[in-house]
Amino acid sequence: MHFLNIATIFLITIFLFYYKLIYNFIRDRLRIYKYMRKFDGPYSFPIIGTLYMVNIFDISKFTTQSMELAQYYCQKGCGTIGLWLGPVPLIAVINPQHAKEILESNEVITKAEEYDILFPWLGTGLLTSTGSKWRQRRKMLTPAFHFKVLNDFLSVHDYQAKVFLEQIKPYADSGKEVDLFPYIKRLALDVICDTSMGVTIDAQNNHDHQYVESVRLLSEYAFEWILRPWLRLKPLWYLTGPGHEYDRHLKIVTDFTKTVIKEKWEEFQKFHVDPVVKTDKRSMAFLDLLLELRNEGLMNEDDIREEVDTFMFEGHDTTSASMGWTLWCLAHNPEFQEKVIQEVDGIFGTSDRDCTNDDLKQMKYLEKCLKESLRMYPSVPFFGRTVEQDVVINGDFFPKGVRIIVMPLLLQRNPLIFDNPNQYNPENFSEDKIGSRHAYSDIPFSAGPRNCIGQKFAMMEEKAVISWFFRKYRVTASQPFGMNKILPELILKSSLGFPLTVHHRTDNK
Numbered sequence: 001m002h003f004l005n006i007a008t009i010f011l012i013t014i015f016l017f018y019y020k021l022i023y024n025f026i027r028d029r030l031r032i033y034k035y036m037r038k039f040d041g042p043y044s045f046p047i048i049g050t051l052y053m054v055n056i057f058d059i060s061k062f063t064t065q066s067m068e069l070a071q072y073y074c075q076k077g078c079g080t081i082g083l084w085l086g087p088v089p090l091i092a093v094i095n096p097q098h099a100k101e102i103l104e105s106n107e108v109i110t111k112a113e114e115y116d117i118l119f120p121w122l123g124t125g126l127l128t129s130t131g132s133k134w135r136q137r138r139k140m141l142t143p144a145f146h147f148k149v150l151n152d153f154l155s156v157h158d159y160q161a162k163v164f165l166e167q168i169k170p171y172a173d174s175g176k177e178v179d180l181f182p183y184i185k186r187l188a189l190d191v192i193c194d195t196s197m198g199v200t201i202d203a204q205n206n207h208d209h210q211y212v213e214s215v216r217l218l219s220e221y222a223f224e225w226i227l228r229p230w231l232r233l234k235p236l237w238y239l240t241g242p243g244h245e246y247d248r249h250l251k252i253v254t255d256f257t258k259t260v261i262k263e264k265w266e267e268f269q270k271f272h273v274d275p276v277v278k279t280d281k282r283s284m285a286f287l288d289l290l291l292e293l294r295n296e297g298l299m300n301e302d303d304i305r306e307e308v309d310t311f312m313f314e315g316h317d318t319t320s321a322s323m324g325w326t327l328w329c330l331a332h333n334p335e336f337q338e339k340v341i342q343e344v345d346g347i348f349g350t351s352d353r354d355c356t357n358d359d360l361k362q363m364k365y366l367e368k369c370l371k372e373s374l375r376m377y378p379s380v381p382f383f384g385r386t387v388e389q390d391v392v393i394n395g396d397f398f399p400k401g402v403r404i405i406v407m408p409l410l411l412q413r414n415p416l417i418f419d420n421p422n423q424y425n426p427e428n429f430s431e432d433k434i435g436s437r438h439a440y441s442d443i444p445f446s447a448g449p450r451n452c453i454g455q456k457f458a459m460m461e462e463k464a465v466i467s468w469f470f471r472k473y474r475v476t477a478s479q480p481f482g483m484n485k486i487l488p489e490l491i492l493k494s495s496l497g498f499p500l501t502v503h504h505r506t507d508n509k
């Protein structure tokens with residue numbers, strides 16, 4: 001009895017303290033609920049919403065169930081699905097025209113609150129910022145991806161690709177199966193450090209590099225936070241979730257980038273002698289550009305840190321997933337692999353010369369293969385926006401407070417657009433196929449004002465690395481294609497990694 005009295009007093013106190021907040025929350029949810037009912041979607045229960053449709057404790061099952069659900073609504077011809085992640089209202093976009101209207105809209109450029117978990121890590125860098133800060137940053141950073149800068153990076157892609165070939169040579173000699181994913185990740189990390197930061201960390205020869213593992217875990221924990229809404233309450237995040245581990249790995253990652261920046265800033269101050277001559281920003285690598293902006297008083301130390309962390313993360317995790325999936329798909333489709341090899345031989349013959357930009361342009365078939373694996377396995381499986389003010393897009397009314405989630409993973413497997421969407425077929429990217437479908441049918445790099453700033457960089461890196469790979473090796477897989485399940489964390493992962501057998505090529509001597 002005594003206990004009940006205390007509990008009642010406690011609850012009443014909480015209510016009195018937070019009644020305004022609770023009142024506003026319920027009022028806003030009821031309003032959103034009214035409009036959400038107009039969208040197609042499964043029945044939603046109070047509190048749990050539509051979570052009963054999926055298993056949020058098993059990511060693999062969650063993915064299969066979400067994909068089946070999406071295919072069901074695609075087949076019905078729906079463009080969007082209204083969902084409730086517990087109390088969180090989501091509108092999933094699954095058709096190209098809706099994606100186009102949303103991504104091209106200048107009214108919904110603010111990222112969804114699901115990105116909040118990234119703030120301690122990426123701050124409000126280019127990926128997570130909004131409004132005038134985002135516009136200003138995008139303008140300032142765009143020169144770092146000018147073709148003049150990208151062309152200079154080709155020698156780095158070449159060099160790191162050759163280190164990668166050396167790393168996997170022992171497996172090619174032994175014929176043993178190896179999970180190529182950690183090798184590809186270290187390669188991609190070395191590439192982004194060398195190109196954008198101008199720093200060599202040699203992760204490929206230093207397998208215990210803690211940064212790679214910590215980024216992997218941060219991305220995994222962040223996805224857990226997104227998927228399980230109760231973890232958004234701090235006490236539950238720390239008591240029942242991976243809160244402490246998240247903080248520990250966050251420190252490892254940010255300490256690493258802080259050290260890189262400090263060293264480069266010291267170097268910059270030592271050698272930067274001519275402030276009178278205006279440097280051409282279109283020929284500066286990323287970190288050099290940031291340091292120049294700091295020197296001009298346009299950025300401070302924290303601004304640089306958040307951009308460096310953003311680019312280090314976006315710049316290596318995305319490309320490594322994409323290259324891994326491409327090798328996995330080609331290992332299971334030897335006829336497509338042979339076509340890539342023929343193309344590569346046609347360009348390089350038996351020579352070991354480095355790649356040129358012209359070579360990259362000639363890799364048309366490889367490009368189709370890369371695009372097809374990004375269609376089936378988009379490195380960024382979903383991205384979201386928050387509706388900050390009521391808005392009408394494509395005739396649909398989106399009330400303030402809902403999250404719009406664009407899902408390349410589901411949209412790019414729409415059976416009304418792609419025949420056999422779950423089958424790997426590079427011919428989906430032949431000119432006539434591309435010409436015959438909506439331009440937003442495949443959007444792995446997003447589109448519109450907030451599209452991926454690193455798209456060209458990524459394609460250059462992937463073409464250089466994969467073409468080097470097939471100059472020397474072939475690849476086969478012993479485990480069935482479908483056994484490697486999709487794990488849609490922040491960046492799309494594979495349940496098995498990429499276990500492949502690498503064979504020396506003997507036909508190109």
Ligand code: HEM
Binds near residue numbers: 111127322446451454
């Ligand atoms: C296969 C490789 C890649 C894929 C599939 C990819 C995909 C994407 C997607 C879908 C977005 C939009 C995300 C959103 O709206 O939340 C994005 C944004 C971004 N990407 Fe990439 N990306 C790749 C490689 C890269 C690389 C190599 C870099 C840097 C060197 C990079 C840097 C960024 C940045 C900074 C943004 C934020 C842009 C903005 O909001 O203005 N990405 N990327």
